């Protein structure tokens with residue numbers, strides 16, 4: 014567990030994420046979720062949920078903020094940055110946060126709060142913890158002997174950019 018003492022600046026940045034969640038939801042962009050990415054207390058980028066307006070099921074607030082921050086900083090590696098999100102990240106966003114190597118996550122509403130207003134965040138955490146055959150979406154493995162070839166080529170690629 015993390016025994017962090019919350020500072021006023023952190024609350025202020027989280028308030029921006031919450032304001033975004035509300036403003037953009039009222040404006041009709043999508044669900045009530047907002048996110049801010051900061052570095053050393055400075056706001057780098059913001060994001061809000063645009064799933065229904067952009068016809069993009071991956072356009073969650075956190076993913077949108079990560080995409081924007083990576084454009085601003087011209088990098089795929091956000092180490093040194095922190096994300097403030099108005100709701101605990103769903104498994105997709107949590108993975109994106111790990112892939113982006115963010116240093117810290119601040120969240121406000123919980124996955125249970127999201128479930129209470131009809132979102133699948135809590136369900137998805139349960140789903141990915143299950144064995145593959147027990148999941149709701151049938152998941153079938155095939156052609157693994159062919160697919161391993163590019164993996165082996167990647168392992169041996171001398172000029173690869175690892176991430």
Ligand SMILES: Nc1nc2[nH]cnc2c(=O)[nH]1
Nearest residue numbers: 046062073074100101102
């Ligand atoms: N944290 C989070 N949970 C969601 N559930 C559905 N959309 C979102 C989103 O944008 N952010």
